[in-house]
Amino acid sequence: MRSEAQRGAVKAARGRWLSPARTQALAPYALILPAYLVLGAILIYPAVYNIWLSFWSWRLTTPHLARFVGPDNYVRLLTVNPDFWGVTRFTLGFTVATIALEFVLGLVSALLLYGLVRGRRLLTSFLLTPYMVAPIAVGLGWRLMWDRDIGVVNFAIGVIGLAKVNWLAETWPAFWAVVLTEVWRSTPFVTMILLAGLTALPNDVFEAAHVDGANRWQTFRRITFPLILPPLVVSLMFQTIFKLRVFDIPYILTEGGPGTSTMPYGLFIQRIYFRYFDVGNAAAVSVVLLLLGGVIAFFYLRLVRERDI
Amino acid sequence: MRRFAGGTAVLAAAALLLALAGQAAAAGKVTLLIHPTLYQAAGGPKGVVADLEREKGIRVTVVTAPYTKIKDKAVLSFAAGGGEFDVVTLIGPWINQETVGFFEPLDGYIRKAPADYAYEDLIESLRQTARVPKPGGPAYAIPYRVGTGIVYYRKDLFAKAGLSIPKTWEEFLAAAKKLTEPGVYGVVQRGKPGEHVEQDFKRYLFSTGHGTISDDGKRCLLDQPDSIRVLEVFGTHFFNGWAPPDMLAYGRDEYRNAMMQGRAAMGVFFSPYWGIMKDSQKSKVAEHLGWFLVPTLDGKNVGATLNSGWFAVMDKKSKNKQEAWELMMALTNKKNQLRGGLEWANGPVRTSVYQNPEFQKKFPVAQGWLTAISRGQEDAQHPRSAEISDVVSKEVINFLQKKKSAAQAMKDACRQVNSFL
Amino acid sequence: MKGHEASIGPGVPSFPLARGIMTALLAFSLFPVIWVALTSVKSETAIFSIPPKILVWPDFSSYVKFLGFGRESALRFLWSSALVSVMTTLATLLLASPAAYAFSRYHFRREKELLFLMLATRLLPPVTAVVPLYLAFRYFGLLDTWFILILVYTALNIPFATWLMKAFFDGIPRELEEAAAMDGCGAVRTLARVTFPLASSGIAATSIFVFLLAWNEFMFAFMFTNVKARTMPVRLAETMGEMQIFWQDMASLSTLIMLPALAVGFFMQRYLIRALTAGAVK
Known part of the structure; x- marks a missing residue:
């Protein structure tokens, strides 16, 4: 048992250490610490380890032969690897095309859903359905639909009277087949976030605009859009990151074909990692991807900050 | 209590x-x-x-x-x-x-x-x-x-066309041409990257009596004249429209469906599929399906292929x-x-x-x-066999996409394969 | 009230084409899903016939197999998936919402860097984390447990959840919180009565995505589990067999995976709508 005096002293000491100003200064760190502990163990530690590995020649099947090779993996990737630039080109093209389409479709769907007075809950559920389907099922289902001879898409094209398209077997049709399938699957991600953003807006803003006599387009451009920009940027930024390393849909639809024309980074890295077991090389590719994603994310953030939000 | x-x-x-x-x-x-x-x-x-x-x-x-x-x-x-x-x-x-x-x-x-x-x-x-x-x-x-490679074929279509079992690749191609008609492809093979095109091409390649690399794993054999000839056979049925025009998107299941739903007359494929192919619950043409041994260039030692x-x-x-x-x-x-x-x-x-x-x-x-x-024989052992397979797959597709001649594709393949040996 | 709301909406163009666009979007979204559901009751020859068959005598054998208690039962995979996904959602919200609140409401040293680092942790493809995490979990004897799946999925979700919730917290006017504080509400009560209800649509949206990521994740589930903690997507992947895709099984398992996810999505929308009415009352 402590004496009264001791207890008082402890309390005073704690009081000094945790003065109101101090608490205020430390509070944010305390609030983010738990999240960072989990991130540190599960994502940051492997990431650092991965960057370290990218300077090693290390095959999973012969760990005892591992040796430090400095920037060798990067040099070979950028100069010798026959697939690297094609993969980069496809990944960037795929990312731009999907993000542009998802932005337009997501915004249109969210605004239409928000404008609905009746049946919004049900229709929203319907529009979100594609995101609920497991990626394997999306890939297999769409693969059958894109099939030249038995696919529904060519069947519909035939009804209009057009010639069959070799959707998955020619470079550009395959590109668009992969893009559209991915857009189908993940537009709801954007729709949902925008709808939530719209829903969270206070109504008095619109009332004020209404009173000021702003028309619909002006209201949208001057009030609605700037207000939903932050969640929009966050959702598009994360979507971009996910697109840069997309795996499931191209893998199941085309396995990167025809040839390597629809091979994204995700598939490329997976192949080097678990088909060639060349961990050092795979690590180097993933670091390139990390840098690419970092640069793109930086530009997204500039977009938000310039508007001072 | x-x-x-x-x-x-x-x-x-x-x-x-x-x-x-x-x-x-x-x-x-x-x-x-x-x-x-x-x-x-x-x-x-x-x-x-x-x-x-x-x-x-x-x-x-x-x-x-x-x-x-x-x-x-x-x-x-x-x-x-x-x-x-x-x-x-x-x-x-x-x-x-x-x-x-x-x-x-x-x-x-x-x-x-x-x-x-x-x-x-x-x-x-x-x-x-x-x-x-x-x-x-x-x-x-x-x-x-x-399992090994065998040629699955439609006995009824062969009989209608008056064809006998091909023993050489020349006869095989002639049959493919004759069997092709609206709604039915003479031949079906796989052209998808990954193991698909690589396995199917190897089932042709191994009919030469050798595989991708020599048994001691020291020499690439893809640029041999007979290898180039079988690659040309593999391309011929595609270029002439005797195989599906979207063959480059054909994987295992596309192959199987084309065969089982009656849209293809023959094709070299994995022998254990026999049971599935003959399943009349799933196939429209199960009772008409037969098989023969994989042809060779000279018609001798028929059946030699990839195990x-x-x-x-x-x-x-x-x-x-x-x-x-x-x-x-x-x-x-x-x-x-x-x-x-x-x-x-x-x-x-x-x-x-x-x-x-x-x-x-x-x-x-x-x-x-x-x-x-x-x-038949198994693929040669090599620690980099996955990389070698992907090189084969890539160069065969380059040829099928008419980016390269057969000889050039195989020459380029050997150049890359040799870097692993 | 309803009519009033529609007239002052957020600038939605209500031209007649809107209805047409909506119908087209609905068809585009729903058709493939309905197709998968239909496939689950079709035999293989019906699946591959052209022109496509819409009317078939439904064959529910696949569902009977997976929902029964026999050796093909998928119930234990569903249970694993449900447990892992729900726990992941709770854990993510528990960890990410304080962080999001801190990033939104406080200004502190290295704030921007810490926020960006959080994003940067997601820039590497998950496959690169497989080997180091496998080694660590093996060392601690944790392979094939639900715990590690929850842990990994929570970590994968925290960055996105934090960022998104921060965006929603940012949208809440500080004046409302200050007013509550002046009315004598403590910090916790202000959070519970004002901040979280106003951010509820954002929290609902976030939790749907967190749930779905955990619900559909395949790679870690496959690599880190063997028997005890196997989830539905791992079972689904087995329908792409060595010899053939088991189309009907694939479709029925996909439908079984989809239905709970749909239910969760539908249920969570209650909060999206409630937030709106709460706003309208003010």
Whole structure:
């Protein structure tokens, strides 16, 4: 048992250490610490380890032969690897095309859903359905639909009277087949976030605009859009990151074909990692991807900050 | 109070029983990592595994994993120090100079095996593939399931066109041309990247009597004149519209559907599909389907093609080696290989099964399978076989996309393959 | 009230074409899903016939197999998936909402860097984390447990959840919180009564995505589990067999995976709508 005096002293000491100003200064760190502990163990530690590995020649099947090779993996990737630039080109093209389409479709769907007075809950559920389907099922289902001879898409094209398209077997049709399938699957991600953003807006803003006599387009451009920009940027930024390393849909639809024309980074890295077991090389590719994603994310953030939000 | 005491007694008894059950299982416990289809080919939970527990008291924990993924899981576990999976099923090319570092050498076990296990009865070429270096090196695996390439064809369409069985690739192409009509492709093969186009091209390539690289693994053989000729055959049916125009998107399932739904007249494919192809529940043309041996350039030694086998290996770090060996024997012994072939659609690895009258009665093609398997060969062993396969796949597709001539594609392929040798 | 709301909406163009666009979007979204559901009750020859067959005598054998208690039962995979996904959602919200609140409401040293680092942790493809995490979990004897799946999925979700919730917290006017504080509400009560209800649509949206990521994740579930903690997507992947795709099984398992996810989505929308009415009352 402590004496009264001791207890008082402890309390005073704690009081000094945790003065109101101090608490205020430390509070944010305390609030983010738990999240960072989990991130540190599960994502940051492997990431650092991965960057370290990218300077090693290390095959999973012969760990005892591992040796430090400095920037060798990067040099070979950028100069010798026959697939690297094609993969980069496809990944960037795929990312731009999907993000542009998802932005337009997501915004249109969210605004239409928000404008609905009746049946919004049900229709929203319907529009979100594609995101609920497991990626394997999306890939297999769409693969059958894109099939030249038995696919529904060519069947519909035939009804209009057009010639069959070799959707998955020619470079550009395959590109668009992969893009559209991915857009189908993940537009709801954007729709949902925008709808939530719209829903969270206070109504008095619109009332004020209404009173000021702003028309619909002006209201949208001057009030609605700037207000939903932050969640929009966050959702598009994360979507971009996910697109840069997309795996499931191209893998199941085309396995990167025809040839390597629809091979994204995700598939490329997976192949080097678990088909060639060349961990050092795979690590180097993933670091390139990390840098690419970092640069793109930086530009997204500039977009938000310039508007001072 | 009384009820409470009663409940406690029941609980205690249950705990005791559980503990006893645990003890019994601990007497012999072994973990098997296997492909789900292969597990079904051993009768699933009620088949070989159940017998082993009843007869020898060895309980098998079965972990299933899909094709290619099984290797990811196995290598990760082995590289991390092993001991997780005692027995793993792998395909031939995954047993090579690098991976055998993880496997238990089996010659000692084979020598001590009971006489009725009859190791010599396992098909010779498969036994050799399980040895590193092959032939003659130490055994690291036991063959479990095998298939080879055969040509599936529509007997009715052949009869209508008045065609006889092609023995050379020239005759094969002539048949393809004659069989093509609206709604039916003369030939169907796969052109998708990854293992699809590479496996199908190899089934043509191996008809030359050699594979991608020499047996000693030192020389690329893709730029040989006969290799270039079979590649031209592979391209001819595509360029002339005798094969599906979207062949470059054809994988395993597209192939199978085209054949089973009556949209293709013939094609070289994996022999264990026979059972599925003849399933009249799933196929419109099951009763019209026949098979013949893969043609060659000169019409001699017909049937020589690529064999593909599944093998069982034992983890070097296994803590239950004796039990693991018992399981490997149970999967591959005479009795279960016959049962697997008859009841569970396995592709048997024992000569005696193909010669068994009951098996021949059920599968009249048995003798042909055996001929094809014994004339064919497995891919050469090489630690970089995955990279080599992808080079083959890429260059064959370059040729099919008319980006390169056959000779140029094969020359470029050899240049890249040589960098791995 | 309803009519009033429609007239002052956020600038939605209500031209007649809107209805047409909506119908087209609905068809585009729903058709493939309905197709998968239809496939689950079709035999293989019906699946591959051209022109496509819409009317078939339904064959529910696949569902009977997976929902029964036999050896093909998928119930234990569903249970694993449900447990892992729900726990992941709770854990993510528990960890990410304080962080999001801190990033939104406080200004502190290295704030921007810490926020960006959080994003940067997601820039590497998950496959690169497989080997180091496998080694670590093996060392601690945690392979094949639900715990590690929850842990990994939570970590994968925290960055996105934090960022998104921060965006929604940012949208809440500080004046409302200050007013509550002046009314005598403590910090916790202000959070519970004002901040979280106003951010509820954002929290609902976030939790749907967190749930779905955990619900559909395949790679870690496959690599880190063997028997005990296997989830539905791992079982689904097995329908792409060595020899053939089991189309009907694939479709019925996909439908079984989809239905709970749909239910969760539908249920969570209650909060999206409630937030709106709460706003309208003020």
